[in-house]
Amino acid sequence: MVPIRATILPANDDSLDRACELLSSGELVAIPTETVYGLAANAWDADAVAKIFLAKGRPSSNPLIVHVASADEIGRAVRMPLSRPLQKQLDSLVDLWPGPFTVVLPVNERIPSLVTAGRNTVAVRVPSHPVASALLRRCPFPIAAPSANKSKYVSPTTADHCVSGLGDDVALVLDGGPCDLGLESTILLLDERGPRLLRPGTICAEDLASRLKVEVSDLIVVDNDKSESDPSFISPGTMREHYSPRTPLRLIGDDEVNSVVPPGTGRIAFRALTSEIASRYERVETLSQNGVLAEVSHNLFAALRRLDQSGLQVILIDQCEPVGLGRAIMDRIHRAAAGHCEGDTSEH
Structure with missing residues (x-):
C-alpha cells in the first residue's frame, strides 16, 4: 500500500x-x-x-x-x-x-x-x-x-x-x-x-x-543527557539518542585517516577530501569545501538523510572542536551517533 x-x-x-x-x-x-x-x-x-x-x-x-x-x-x-x-x-x-x-x-x-x-x-x-x-x-x-x-x-x-x-x-x-x-x-x-x-x-x-x-x-549544563522520565527533563532535543539516522553512525578519529575502509561505508566530510581518500568510500557527502562551520551546520541533516537512504552499512562522520558553533554541531552528532560510538570519549 x-x-x-x-x-x-x-x-x-x-x-x-x-x-x-x-x-x-x-x-x-x-x-x-x-x-x-x-x-x-x-x-x-x-x-x-x-x-x-x-x-x-x-x-x-x-x-x-x-x-x-x-x-x-x-x-x-x-x-x-x-x-x-x-x-x-x-x-x-x-x-x-x-x-x-x-x-x-x-x-x-x-x-x-x-x-x-x-x-x-x-x-x-x-x-x-x-x-x-x-x-x-x-x-x-x-x-x-x-x-x-x-x-x-x-x-x-x-x-x-x-x-x-x-x-x-x-x-x-x-x-x-x-x-x-x-x-x-x-x-x-x-x-x-x-x-x-x-x-x-x-x-x-x-x-x-x-x-x-x-x-x-x-x-553550560555539563550533564544534559536526560532520560525522558527524568523530572528535570524540561527542554526539547536533549535526549541521549536523537537526530539519528537508521544507518549506524560513527565518529571518525585521526587514527582512522589511513585505515582500511570496509565495503558499504559512507563518509560525511566537513571539508573536501583528496580524490585518493574519497575513493575509499562508497559515498561521500562534503558539507563544506573549506570546513566553514556555518556551511557544515546548514548541510548536516540533509546529508545524513541522503546517506541513510543509500543502503550503506555504516556512516563515518568528521568531528570539530566543540566551541562556538562547533559545540552545537558536535552536540547533534553525538546524539545522532549514540549507541554506535563504542569507545568514543569525545566531549559532548
Missing part, C-alpha cells in the same frame, strides 16, 4: 490563509523556520497538540517549543509579569529575536500541560523565517511546533523531508525552501539562580555568556 503524502504548497498568501484555517480547526501543518521545519498546531488547543505527539510518536514527557510572532507576544505562552531577575535576563537577550533562540520561562495558564510535559515552565521563541512570521501574524493563537519528523529521527530541512515519515498526519506542508541554518534553536533556561544553557545552537554560548555577564562554564 502506497502511503498517503501530505499536500505541499508553495508559501504565498493563499496557502498561508489555508494554513491558518487548518490550524484554527485543530489540524497539523508543517512550516519552515530558519532552523528546521516544524510540525505546527494551535498551542492553546490541547486536542491539536495531542496530534503532534501521535504523529511523531513522541513521548508525552518531551515538552514542545511555542512560537509567537514577536517578543511583545510572549505573554501568550509565558506567565507575566516576570520577576525582576528574570526580566533583567530577558532584557539582555531580547534583541536576539526574531531568530534561532528559545528561552524557558514560567508558563501561563492558557498553555495546556501537554505542551510543557506537566512542567511549570514553557519554551518560547520568535522565529525569523518570513513564512513562519507571516503565519504567526495571521493566527490569533501561538503555535507549538517541534521538528516535523518522526521522534528521534534526523530533523527536516526541506518540505519533502516533512512528508517522508508523517504521511497523512499532516494536513498541509508550506514550502519555504531549504532552511537557512539547518540546526535547531539554542535553548536557554532563565532562572533566578542564574541562566543555564539547555541546548546549544547557532546562537553560541560565548555570546550568551557575554550578554548575561557570566562565565561560559557557569552557563
Whole structure:
C-alpha cells in the first residue's frame, strides 16, 4: 500500500490563509523556520497538540517549543509579569529575536500541560523565517511546533523531508525552501539562580555568556543527557539518542585517516577530501569545501538523510572542536551517533 503524502504548497498568501484555517480547526501543518521545519498546531488547543505527539510518536514527557510572532507576544505562552531577575535576563537577550533562540520561562495558564510535559515552565521563541512570521501574524493563537519528523529521527530541512515519515498526519506542508541554518534553536533556561544553557545552537554560548555577564562554564549544563522520565527533563532535543539516522553512525578519529575502509561505508566530510581518500568510500557527502562551520551546520541533516537512504552499512562522520558553533554541531552528532560510538570519549 502506497502511503498517503501530505499536500505541499508553495508559501504565498493563499496557502498561508489555508494554513491558518487548518490550524484554527485543530489540524497539523508543517512550516519552515530558519532552523528546521516544524510540525505546527494551535498551542492553546490541547486536542491539536495531542496530534503532534501521535504523529511523531513522541513521548508525552518531551515538552514542545511555542512560537509567537514577536517578543511583545510572549505573554501568550509565558506567565507575566516576570520577576525582576528574570526580566533583567530577558532584557539582555531580547534583541536576539526574531531568530534561532528559545528561552524557558514560567508558563501561563492558557498553555495546556501537554505542551510543557506537566512542567511549570514553557519554551518560547520568535522565529525569523518570513513564512513562519507571516503565519504567526495571521493566527490569533501561538503555535507549538517541534521538528516535523518522526521522534528521534534526523530533523527536516526541506518540505519533502516533512512528508517522508508523517504521511497523512499532516494536513498541509508550506514550502519555504531549504532552511537557512539547518540546526535547531539554542535553548536557554532563565532562572533566578542564574541562566543555564539547555541546548546549544547557532546562537553560541560565548555570546550568551557575554550578554548575561557570566562565565561560559557557569552557563553550560555539563550533564544534559536526560532520560525522558527524568523530572528535570524540561527542554526539547536533549535526549541521549536523537537526530539519528537508521544507518549506524560513527565518529571518525585521526587514527582512522589511513585505515582500511570496509565495503558499504559512507563518509560525511566537513571539508573536501583528496580524490585518493574519497575513493575509499562508497559515498561521500562534503558539507563544506573549506570546513566553514556555518556551511557544515546548514548541510548536516540533509546529508545524513541522503546517506541513510543509500543502503550503506555504516556512516563515518568528521568531528570539530566543540566551541562556538562547533559545540552545537558536535552536540547533534553525538546524539545522532549514540549507541554506535563504542569507545568514543569525545566531549559532548
